[in-house]
Amino acid sequence: MTKKNAFYAQSGGVTAVINASACGVIETARKNKDKIGKVYAGRNGIIGALEEDLIDTSKETVRSIAGLRHTPSGAFGSCRYKLKSLEANKAEYERLIEIFKAHNIGYFFYNGGGDSADTCYKISQLSKKMGYPVQAIHVPKTVDNDLPITDNCPGFGSVAKYIAISTREASFDVGSMCATSTKVFVLEVMGRHAGWIAAAGALASDEKTDLPIVILFPEVVFDRKKFMAAVSAKVKKYGYCSIVVSEGVHYKDGKFLAETGLKDAFGHSQLGGAAPVVAGMIQEDLGLKYHWAVADYLQRASRHIASKSDVDQAYAMGKAAVELALKGKNSVMPTVVRKSDKPYRWTIGEAPLSKVANVEKMMPKSFISRDGFGITPKCRRYLEPLIKGEDYPPYKNGMPQYVKLKLVSVKKKLPEFKVK
Amino acid sequence: MTKKNAFYAQSGGVTAVINASACGVIETARKNKDKIGKVYAGRNGIIGALEEDLIDTSKETVRSIAGLRHTPSGAFGSCRYKLKSLEANKAEYERLIEIFKAHNIGYFFYNGGGDSADTCYKISQLSKKMGYPVQAIHVPKTVDNDLPITDNCPGFGSVAKYIAISTREASFDVGSMCATSTKVFVLEVMGRHAGWIAAAGALASDEKTDLPIVILFPEVVFDRKKFMAAVSAKVKKYGYCSIVVSEGVHYKDGKFLAETGLKDAFGHSQLGGAAPVVAGMIQEDLGLKYHWAVADYLQRASRHIASKSDVDQAYAMGKAAVELALKGKNSVMPTVVRKSDKPYRWTIGEAPLSKVANVEKMMPKSFISRDGFGITPKCRRYLEPLIKGEDYPPYKNGMPQYVKLKLVSVKKKLPEFKVK
Known part of the structure; x- marks a missing residue:
């Protein structure tokens, strides 16, 4: 051979x-x-x-x-x-x-x-x-963690860890100023179809470190009234609330929250994120002071x-x-x-x-808590080892110190071919 | 005594x-x-x-x-x-x-x-x-690093480190896909009056790790044409560009970029960040695919x-x-x-x-590069030790494992007094 x-x-x-x-x-x-x-x-x-x-x-x-x-x-x-x-x-x-x-x-x-x-x-x-x-x-x-058969997909665990830690840190921050300032923090994370990454936000809170987290999954149709009730309940109990919203959160008709008809001064549609939209709703419905962040590439490059x-x-x-x-x-x-x-x-x-x-491996229904805003103990058991x-x-x-390679080209042997 | x-x-x-x-x-x-x-x-x-x-x-x-x-x-x-x-x-x-x-x-x-x-x-x-x-x-x-006399202010160095690392990581990400996908990444950072935090984004690039970074300082009046030229030049040379924009970037008349008259479906003004605004301009003027992130509390809690x-x-x-x-x-x-x-x-x-x-200690003029989009060697010498x-x-x-204290109250001795 x-x-x-x-x-x-x-x-x-x-x-x-x-x-x-x-x-x-x-x-x-x-x-x-x-x-x-x-x-x-x-x-x-x-x-x-x-x-x-x-x-x-x-x-x-x-x-x-x-x-x-x-x-x-x-x-x-x-x-x-x-x-x-x-x-x-x-x-x-x-x-x-x-x-x-x-x-x-x-x-x-x-x-x-x-x-x-x-x-x-x-x-x-x-x-x-x-x-x-x-x-x-x-x-x-x-990072989408949606390949079948394998327990998980390389790339996902690190995003999950980043989101869990960031949510914990931001929650500590908001919690320490909520008496007189920001009461709601919204973090937008990746995951257009599956809520795996959003679910990781729930790991910010655990037995030893109890934090008020509300998750918005793409698997759960967005219900503004129910969501506000969930946020209100957390703010009432803890004084503040952190929200982790998946970019894929949508209404019953499939329309993403991020596309709610925002227009700029020239009348162009704005392709804003879900986080500012959710934050704006909270101010409108609950009158609470908010802050929001969009992790974008930071999460998958961290x-x-x-x-x-x-x-x-x-x-x-x-x-x-x-x-x-x-x-x-x-x-x-x-x-x-x-x-x-x-x-x-x-x-x-x-x-x-x-x-x-x-x-495509979707998040099992048994991983999302009954109210639709959190994860089940089964989901936690699945996720925890992946961020370890x-x-x-x-x-x-x-x-x-990240490496940059030399990237030396191999001599071509065939006629040119251009990808359209 | x-x-x-x-x-x-x-x-x-x-x-x-x-x-x-x-x-x-x-x-x-x-x-x-x-x-x-x-x-x-x-x-x-x-x-x-x-x-x-x-x-x-x-x-x-x-x-x-x-x-x-x-x-x-x-x-x-x-x-x-x-x-x-x-x-x-x-x-x-x-x-x-x-x-x-x-x-x-x-x-x-x-x-x-x-x-x-x-x-x-x-x-x-x-x-x-x-x-x-x-x-x-x-x-x-x-985190604003604006107290006088002291070399720097505790809190700033950690934000600076977070922004420098995040900018480096996101730049690696964008750089590896720019041939066919996103060419411009925009990261919004804190600093309404002073560009100290934005300046830290420039540390992402150094002698060993050369990356295309453009900074938008609050100290430099925003000039859309000049900015587009700076981004274009980086994209031409590197294939992509990362932009670090301070939330305080504004026009000549003092109006923040973040308040450019965005309205939602109900006609309410949207309090969006500077990052999506800058990203939208880039698409409009240069037609380049972009991504944007807003670090918000993540940066000061990291x-x-x-x-x-x-x-x-x-x-x-x-x-x-x-x-x-x-x-x-x-x-x-x-x-x-x-x-x-x-x-x-x-x-x-x-x-x-x-x-x-x-x-208030502002960033010295000698810290911003002549073109207004980067830092000088003097600024780098000042910043580098702070993220060490x-x-x-x-x-x-x-x-x-972050601690939560018991926070036991001291018995009150005086009549009640309520802060308005």
């Missing part, structure tokens, strides 16, 4: 730990130089493969690759480019296989969420048909307070992907298998991509 | 480290039990003194008081209540003296910014006149990534305040005196309150 090269690409929204998976892939491949040649990375994700814009990771130092473990964002560049169905755009799939052939690539590691699992699956199928079989392994990643569970699992998924490839596996995704909640024990499993592609442990990056002069 | 009790109160917006100053005051007083009786804290700041709502800190355990060093917010409650001038509201000042007399309080430690320095100054003057002299010592605190310099100085200011009192000083404020930038060396000085009260070092709180199950 001739030694094949590997291809690795990052897909979709980046996270605080996707580079830890890249680190796992590259370090494990380097340890198996007798079986795997070079690891080429796609510049800006799958677009790099399509346009033959490959990065030679062998040009990066051991130290740089190790540094990926503590560097947020996508070191090789990522993109939101979704390949269409085989029927609609066979040319792109064929182009990928051509690229793989030209660069002697036998392993395809694709690091992403649901869409990329689907692409990965199709590539493994098509490559067989085209007579150039490629082992396609998907490396799970998504490597400085990443969850150790998350970093470990992100790395483990990258490592396992290479090991699965070396075992001859194809069209699979390594998964996190939970063995116990407390103490948290997990091991690595695998799932066939046919069962991962196009399946700290994994601080190295600092110099007060700043985290 | 009979042993006098001490009074301590937190004033104005709380910070990640104001409790470290409280810890310094209380621990140092406890070490000097032969000279200082009990430390009473005002519940919700000076209002607690006026309403005789005092907290007996001697009821708190050694462990709880030590825990204040790593707990954000104001553990005793704070307020934005400003005492009027002596002429306008002599009754309140007299009430304070009555309270001090009734509880045998001889030391007044007031932990706050410019306004509270002024109150502190007046109390020391009036108490003398009223024949019940109280030693009034101001403990500096403000004890999880507090600056060690800042924590150390906050504690040292509390400790020094008690030591100054023991030396018989009155109407003074301990200060941070910078001895050298690199390595950072500082010692403790003192300033008469007559020179602190009602003096990490001082992580203890964690349990993935969450920082």
